[in-house]
Amino acid sequence: MKKRVSTIEQFEHVVKENKEFLLIKHSLTCPVSGAAFEEYEKFTEENKDVNTYYLYVQDDRPLSNYIAETCSIKHESPQVLLFKDGQVVWNASHWKITNKSLAENIKK
Template sequence: MSQSPLWKSIGSLDALEQVIEGSKHKPALVFKHRASSPDSIEKKIELETNWNISKDVVDLYIVDDMKDRDVSLEIAELAGIQHEFPQVVLFADGVTMYDESHDMISVKKIKLALKIVNRTFKWMETRA
């Protein structure tokens, strides 16, 4: 049974900074999209339809590339990736852990990336 994600909007650079800082405590997935793009709309619907990841595992955010272009460009800059949409970026521990664009975006891949991130951090905690 899929559980539609509850997107929180990132509407400013300050809010983006808070999201990245918050990823030090819980991973944050940012979905960059353009509300006027059919491909972007289709990918958002696909993610929402197939979503099966608990909100306890990751915080979910959305950025509209047209409305908040400065935020969208800053995400690409901070993540060290090419600016595209639709695009997902996973932040954990304040850094980019995973990104994907266009048709390569899937719930399955996001779930796998989260699993790897969580296992890595558990392993690191045992080494500290």
């Protein structure tokens, strides 16, 4: 399942309702982010049972900043965060976001 989250309230609901989920921060203007988002989309197509969410950095800046601050993870874009029990347990950015890296880390 792939779903956009764009507000702090939506994000807080996702955290409360999901024991584990992936979130990707995607820049609509960056070619590297475009490539990472394609990898993310491949992953979601092959792993429909995994809860995944995305945000658009340009449109959802307050949420992106909120996540960086509350999770103490320096903002990058593209950036993927794996949450378990409300905590970030893995993150990657730029060219490290691949279908393979997502699959390997979600299975841990």
